[in-house]
Amino acid sequence: MDKALQFSYHDRDYTLEFTRDSVRTMERQGFNANELMVKPMTMLPDLFAGAFIAHHPYTKRKLIDEIFEHIGNKQELIGKLVEMYNEPLATLMEDKEGDEGNVGWTATF
Amino acid sequence: MDGNVLSEEQEPSEPISLSEIFEDACPYYMSIGMTPEQYWCGEPALAVWYRESFRIKKERRNWEMWLQGMYIYDAICDASPILRPFVKKGTRPIPYPSEPYDLGLTKSPEEKREKQNSEDKKVMDEARMRMENLMVSMANKLKGKGGNTNG
Numbered sequence: 001m002d003k004a005l006q007f008s009y010h011d012r013d014y015t016l017e018f019t020r021d022s023v024r025t026m027e028r029q030g031f032n033a034n035e036l037m038v039k040p041m042t043m044l045p046d047l048f049a050g051a052f053i054a055h056h057p058y059t060k061r062k063l064i065d066e067i068f069e070h071i072g073n074k075q076e077l078i079g080k081l082v083e084m085y086n087e088p089l090a091t092l093m094e095d096k097e098g099d100e101g102n103v104g105w106t107a108t109f
Numbered sequence: 110m111d112g113n114v115l116s117e118e119q120e121p122s123e124p125i126s127l128s129e130i131f132e133d134a135c136p137y138y139m140s141i142g143m144t145p146e147q148y149w150c151g152e153p154a155l156a157v158w159y160r161e162s163f164r165i166k167k168e169r170r171n172w173e174m175w176l177q178g179m180y181i182y183d184a185i186c187d188a189s190p191i192l193r194p195f196v197k198k199g200t201r202p203i204p205y206p207s208e209p210y211d212l213g214l215t216k217s218p219e220e221k222r223e224k225q226n227s228e229d230k231k232v233m234d235e236a237r238m239r240m241e242n243l244m245v246s247m248a249n250k251l252k253g254k255g256g257n258t259n260g
Contacts, residue, residue: 021149
């Protein structure tokens with residue numbers, strides 16, 4: 001159930017994850033998830049950097065940006081980061097899938 | 110206006126701050142046993158497990174309360190013979206069960222069989238003793254009668 005990203009960079013292992021505390025810290029530092037669609041080039045590195053707060057809070061921003069630059073498959077990475085960022089909120093929501101009266105939906109993409 | 114999904118009169122809503130949502134929900138999670146450390150810095154999925162654990166606890170408590178109600182109901186029913194007005198002299202309440210209901214949790218099948226055997230043996234011993242007493246008393250009566258006729 002734990003949603004995290006793991007990778008190695010220059011022989012060091014990294015685990016990226018969002019906790020409620022790291023999301024709060026990011027918001028205090030001015031991060032606004034609503035701006036992801038408006039300013040993706042600015043906000044995506046910030047989102048990536050925010051994922052370091054939980055397990056690697058003392059990593060320098062310069063190094064984080066360097067890792068972001070070298071990381072492959074960015075398209076999928078962005079999707080995963082957004083999913084991970086949503087996790088602390090999603091786990092607070094009651095699972096009401098089985099409830100009567102809910103509107104069902106399907107995706108065509 | 111019909112067909113106008115986005116009303117012009119509505120003001121644009123404020124963006125929702127996740128921090129506020131987390132802070133609002135925090136006391137609830139503290140109340141079901143999560144520590145602040147677990148809530149803020151732990152794995153987010155912990156909240157789901159704590160909620161599920163709380164649901165199980167609530168259900169168990171509900172069953173316990175129901176069981177207590179059953180004991181009270183049974184106790185009243187057992188005592189009811191003496192609670193009636195104009196009850197006959199010598200009426201006694203049904204004794205309260207000597208042990209709790211068997212919920213099938215505490216005893217293994219062997220223990221249950223052993224208990225049943227010992228209860229059966231107790232009943233048999235009691236019946237045998239009664240029979241012996243009856244036979245002794247009948248023998249005494251016969252002896253007495255025989256004595257009278259002879260004497």
